[in-house]
Amino acid sequence: MSKIQKILKIGMISGLTAIATGALVGCNDSTQASSESTQNTQQxxxxxxxxxxxxxxxxxxxxxxxxxxxxxxxxxxxxxxxxxxxxxxxxxxxxxxxxxxxxxxxxxxxxxxxxxxxxxxxxxxxxxxxxxxxxxxxxxxxxxxxxxxxxxxxxxxxxxxxxxxxxxxxGTAGASKAGTKSGFFGGGSKSTTNNSNFGS
Structure with a gap:
């Protein structure tokens, strides 16, 4: 019985580790998209x-x-x-x-x-x-x-x-780059707008 409990604990720890790793990857992609968006607005x-x-x-x-x-x-x-x-x-x-x-x-x-x-x-x-x-x-x-x-x-x-x-x-290329996101928690996209006032 103790061997089964030990295996369950190891499985639970492994599962939590996988979820935490996925969350970190998702956060990293979000940060990367955010920095790309900032870079595009400072063009x-x-x-x-x-x-x-x-x-x-x-x-x-x-x-x-x-x-x-x-x-x-x-x-x-x-x-x-x-x-x-x-x-x-x-x-x-x-x-x-x-x-x-x-x-x-x-x-x-x-x-x-x-x-x-x-x-x-x-x-x-x-x-x-x-x-x-x-x-x-x-x-x-x-x-x-x-x-x-x-x-x-x-x-x-x-x-x-x-x-x-x-x-x-x-502006269009920058908006599409900034709107893409990938990672463990989904590859959805956000719509972004270009706020350039040149030529308006």
Whole structure:
């Protein structure tokens, strides 16, 4: 009889160990999906801005990338990468203009007298600006003039369309990756949404 009790205890301990192991595997997958979701929401943008006339700029190309980088192509043919400090200063300066009502980003097309957007305005109209300047997004994203200026900030309509397509594809891929889950307790999926405000 004691041998049977010993076997039952060993069986019970083995069963509990298997359940605990499965729970840990399930938790690990949940943590992994959570970290993938966080990584996808922190996605950056690679942006090329070209100077089209003295102190007038257009977005030549932009697409999703792991980090946010902005390359400036100047009129004299030189290219350089804007530093984080330069971008932060440009965005801060533009935020002041938005508050004062002097930014071309919030003006009607007919009100723009300078003939184009400044470097700060172009940066803020780009996906990099939406990422780096997210703290002023509430002042812009529901503004129809900003939406019009954002479309007009591209060197041509096909560049704007390519950009929109690449960011939409990246958002869809990120949402499907973050929504998958596997492990001992089930392979269900969660629906996720992409909260990117670029291009809306």
């Amino acid at each position: 950056g943008a690679f942006v090329i801005i070209e100077e089209t006339a003295p102190n007038q700029y257009k977005i030549k190309e932009q697409f999703p990338s792991a980090e946010t980088r902005v390359v400036l192509q100047q009129l004299d043919g030189t290219e350089r990468v804007l530093t984080k400090e330069e971008m932060d200063a440009l965005i801060k300066e533009e935020a002041t203009k938005i508050d004062e009502g002097t930014s071309n980003l919030t003006k009607d097309n007919a009100q723009i007298s300078s003939g184009g957007l400044s470097l700060g305005e172009t940066l803020l109209a780009s996906a990099a600006g939406a990422i780096l300047g997210s703290w002023i997004g509430s002042k812009l994203f529901n503004n129809q003039n900003f939406a019009n200026q954002q479309r007009g900030a591209f060197s041509n309509q096909s560049a704007y369309q390519r950009s929109m397509n690449s960011f939409n594809k990246a």
